Amino acid sequence: MDVTAAAVATSLSDLIETIPHPYRPALGAYLGRKYRIMRKYAAARRDLSSYQRHLNRGTFPVSIRAAIKVPIFRFTEEFLVTSEHASASARINFEILTARKYILKRVILQKTAELAFLSTLARDDGTDWKCIAVRVASGLAQAYGWLVVHDDHGCVHFDGMPVVADRDFVGICDNYNVYATRLAYLVQARRRPASQSSSYGPKENPTKGTEAPHEAEKEINRSGTSSQKRPRQN
Secondary structure, eight states: OOHHHHHTOSSHHHHHHTSOGGGHHHHHHHHHHHHHHHHHHHHHHHHHHHHHHHHHHTOOOHHHHHHSOOOOOOOOHHHHTSHHHHHHHHHHHHHHHHHHHHHHHHHHHHHHHHHHHHHHHHOOOSHHHHHHHHHHHHHHHHHHTOEEEEOTTSOEEEETOOHHHHHHHHHHHHTHHHHHHHHHHHHHHTOOOOOOOGGGSSEEETTTEEEOOOHHHHHHHHHHHHHHHSOOOO
16 A cells, blocks of 8 residues: 555545555545545534624624515605604614524524534544454455454454555554545645625625615614624623
């Protein structure tokens, strides 16, 4: 096996190609699963960071603003200038802001739980990797008549295994860290630059492109921002 090539592989397929042929199907599938889980974990972590920034800034993701929209009602010009209308509108804006904040906080909790779950799937100390290698080698031993030997330390050896095959088996078992390190690098290399969230700017409309928020939405945004800056009273 070519450990040097594994350490500098530029893609998942190139990394899998460095695995000795008998082990490639099983260990390649294992690396593929880990790669997908690690990418999902990285994406979930970026989502969580984005949600936390929204919470700190008093803004909201497009999905929340789209789900809880500011209603538009028609009133006469005479009523629009009354204090009664201003008070009622402020109350509506406050309730919308409160609902959006509640949803955002719940989403952050849910995304945090998702990260913890994905972390358990991505975590590995090499035990599974070695178990797969032993299983494949044991199949080869059965096919070719090699003797499987378990020593006092729990390690597996194969009497009668050719030198090249033995070198491949030992190399696979001993170099898990090389593959794990390169896999983590490839996940980071595939990470796309984080685009600027439109939630901090004009309102997004999935069918009509981008449109400016109406006055009630602006008022809610101002209310959210001012509440973030309001000094805490003792």
